[in-house]
Amino acid sequence: MDRASDVAWRSIDRVFRARIGRLTAGISPVGLSEAYFDWLGHLWMSPGKQAQLVEKAWRKAGRIGLYWMQCISASNPSPCIDPLPQDDRFVAAEWQQWPHKLIYQNFLLHQQWWHNATTGVDGIDKHHERVVEFVTRQLLDVVSPSNIPWLNPEVSTATIKQGGLNLVRGMRHFHEDWLRLVGGRPPVGAEQFKVGVNVAVTPGKVVYRNRLIELIQYSPTTDDVYAEPVLIVPAWIMKYYVLDLSPHNSLVRYLVERGHTVFMISWKNPTGSDRDLGMDDYRELGIIAALGAIDAICDHRKTHAVGYCLGGTLLAIAAAAMARNGVDRFASITLLATLVDFTDPGELGLFISESEVSFLESMTWEQGYLDTHQMAGAFQLLRSNDLIWSRALRSYLLGVRPPMNDLMAWNADATRLPYRMHSEYLRRLYLDNDLASGRYKVGGRTIFLTDIRIPIYAVGTEKDHVAPWRSVFKLHHLTDTDVTFVLTTGGHNAGIVSEPGHKNRSFQMATKNTADRDTDPETWMTTAPRFEGSWWPTWQSWLARHSTGRVAPPPLGNMAIGLAPIADAPGTYVLER
Template sequence: MGDGQSPCEEPAPAGASAPEDLHDTVAKLMQGFWPGFSYMAEKTGALDLSLMPDSYSATALAEVMDRASRAALGRMTLGLSPGALLGAWTDWASHLALSPGKQMQLVHKAQKKSARLFSYAADCAWRGNAGPCAIQPLPQDHRFEGADWQAWPFNLMSQSFLFTQQWWHNATTDVRGVTAQHERVMAFTVRQMLDVWSPSNFIATNPEVLRETVMTGGASLVRGWQNFVEDAERMAGGGKPAGAEAFRPGEAVAVTPGTVVWRNHLIELIQYAPSTDKVHADPVLIVPAWIMKYYILDLSPENSLVRYLVGEGHTVFMISWRNPGPEDRDLGMEEYRTLGVMAALAAIGRIVPERKVHAVGYCLGGTLLGIAAAAMARAGDDRLASLTFLASQFDFSEAGELTLFINESQVAFLEDVMWEQGFLDARQMAGAFQLLRSGDLIWSRMERDYLLGQRREMTDIMAWNADATRMPYRMHSEYLRRLFLDNDLAEGRYRVNGKPVSISDIRVPVFSVATTRDHVAPWQSVFKIHTLADTDVTFLLTTGGHNAGIVSEPGHRRRSFRMHRTAPTDRAADPDLWLAVAQEREGSWWPAWQAWLAERAGSLVEPPVIGLAGAENDGISGPPIAAPGTYVFME
């Protein structure tokens, strides 16, 4: 029985093969059910029923059918697992059913809220619109702030909706026995469902839309319909949002002068041309996240971090990641480390020999850089002079709202989606991010663009946000499982070349930047670098979100930051204590970081040559390729 055979099965005779008609029938059925069947059968060989005993054939076929069916379903759900949602609902519903006290409490709350709403309605009827609101929206909810929402009957509609929303929050939280993750999923899901029926989403129940419709004689609705049709056509054709074409890389964004000096299958390495007579001796390498195009750090000239660093006398190198396709399905985290970070360091070492590198990692690029730095420290590789992490996490136990979509059911479902197509599609990834901020990215946009007939002016950061990339099947699966799901890096189980690596092995100084409104990498999670790294850590907390907080050029309005250095001997691991100690400063954080970097980047010297002196550029044949290179244009 240890060979996988059922005790009731007749062992297959040696050399026996499955009937030809059975093989053909199964193949035809699977080909009709799943177009990728022939490709996977050829790649794996596991589906050739003539090569293995029936029990193994059935197991392989069953697994492929399961994966294919989940992959087909995933195309309709944007990669979100119905099983994960069903599990959360079952956990919540079963525990609520066994909690009569909670049920009584909810009935009591419903009665109280109904009484308050009735009292508010009566007060409005008696005194007109002068009565104070019976319930206030959450601070981030701006749907009902306009003066038109204070007039009857729209004030009653909005108040009724807010009471309903509050009651359902009470119903989905604090149910004894429900796991914390399932509670968050239920509260999030119910909120999404309620938001669909918000009175702000419909013409007849939105006073601002009605006012605009009357004032324009219906022209606003005509414009809204035109906007909807245009967006639908662009989405169906795989195009970018309206206005994004004005921010093409190399023309309006990503225009800092530079040259691609190294290239392999995964990266192009850009070296930027100096703009000062002298430069700091030590170069800077920037490792962006591969989830999006690199030029978030080289947007328009006025808010380009790259241009700012070059203008301050730094020699800057930038990794531009390839947009992977189905052929890259087997690229994993190790390939991203070796073909990305390590290959770039090797190329920089040939261009600027005998100088150490100040490495900068953004988001996932920072996590990868931390892994590479830890492996280098373990191996005694001292090519790094300092590390800067921008909104980067290493402990994923509190990794923000994205953990709503990270559990075994969701990861397995997403793996099946990627297994079929070889990568995670950018639209599937964008769907999850839009749900996390549905108020800003879905409903308010629908109201503005389609009901009011207005278009928000496209900006460089909005155009970049629409220029997403794919992620290889193996890499994203490893990332989700080893980092998010199992938290291997923080807990000392993450392996490079078969040996575990630890952030605590890093000895070079660290500068870590977090943002106050980051829903991807919450600043308290980023702050955990203090407990993981056994080195000098300068932590900076700036206002803004995950992207806008990092793109915070000098002169940017309403920006401030806090910064405090923590030595290894006086480690302060509590974020609240750190917040009380670090003083707030007005303005951009870029000059403070640049001053920290300049202190460690060596004396001023003549700028290095672009690429390899007297030799053909590594990995590149033909004439030099100007920045932004070619990989940034891969769709």
């Protein structure tokens, strides 16, 4: 009776927090308040820091005053502060004219002062400091002069030239976007990219299906193939076809055309009935089940396994568990933008604390899953200037729709996350960092990444906000095998979808053997050679070197043991909404 009563009261708490979560976009107000109280309390107890901030405020006031006088007396004075390298809000020529150059210089000085105010306060918890700095930066971005029509010269010029028609179009765009958002429809232009029509069109068959995955085997295009097949494990938070976008930038097509037998896991889009699927289910019903089907089709040959983002983390877990049990199934492992050490997951880690995880658990507990809008909002905040404000400026103030491309359309095609799995990966990986700390258990046994003895190819991207490359690099220190590490230009998605011929692409690459575990990322970055172009050809050559020769292509499926083709690629799970 007492236990039943306890569950009932806890259910009330969860429902209450879930209702609040819908108003706060999933951000825990308690966690945010705790961070700000920590900052304010320690700032109050730091009179030296307060005096320093007052001094900085006077100095910045003097700098902007001097700059104002120089603007009056000189035609083109040097700016008193430069934007950060990634900040392109004020690069247009109109911002260099009076009075707009004074306005944006004043804003940048204020932004710099607030950065000084929210960092470097003695005694504050480092996580709280990063939360306060991040949230304050987001609030400042809201009131940036680039977002205020009458302060933005680009908007003013366009409004005068077009007689306000840009604002009329912007209102129409806003209305259309709002209707699509509340109706759960994809953004404007995404309908141009249809799965199975002009994206995810590499020919193949679904050769295996269970309640969680469809396994796609792609049709060969060469007379013979490398003996070892390739299994790709995408992240389960998005649809698999980021690696099979348009024909010109499909990683799957690239591999097939070079003689690889490629299999792809396509994850089911879970519903409330899947709420109890956990990390072990994703490993067993996903990777292990796929390997069983591949064994039957490819005559029990070893497999080159490829994991992307959290799919790579799951692959590393599966590989370590299999190695601990003496199972030798992989010829190599490739990890694309994958974290195995979550000590520093970048700004995404700002959303991971005990308070925040408990808050998110209440939201997902009520509905049985984390929905796509809640997840997309968190990722957009990480790059608010690029993904929110610059798009709002162009669409709603300038009246110009940014063009849609296949990668952007895919990015809007997310999947839900089951309650149990979402809770487990947040707690066991992000919050407790069990995998890197040697505490992660599979089947009751602790697994260790050092048990993995096969070659690893790892790719990090320079501008990754989801899996920062320096954190991806920590794989060097957690394994006792050869690791070939590639650092490529681009971000978490664009750096991976980096086909040959893609403009402005380059990468660094170096291999460490078991004696080079102490290399740090900064030393690696200064010593690893740089190559122009895409990393794909180098990786494909690496796969070929770790293969044992060429054989006749295997059949699509294996009808003799009940693995007859079920459907044409891309299958049905990828189409679920």
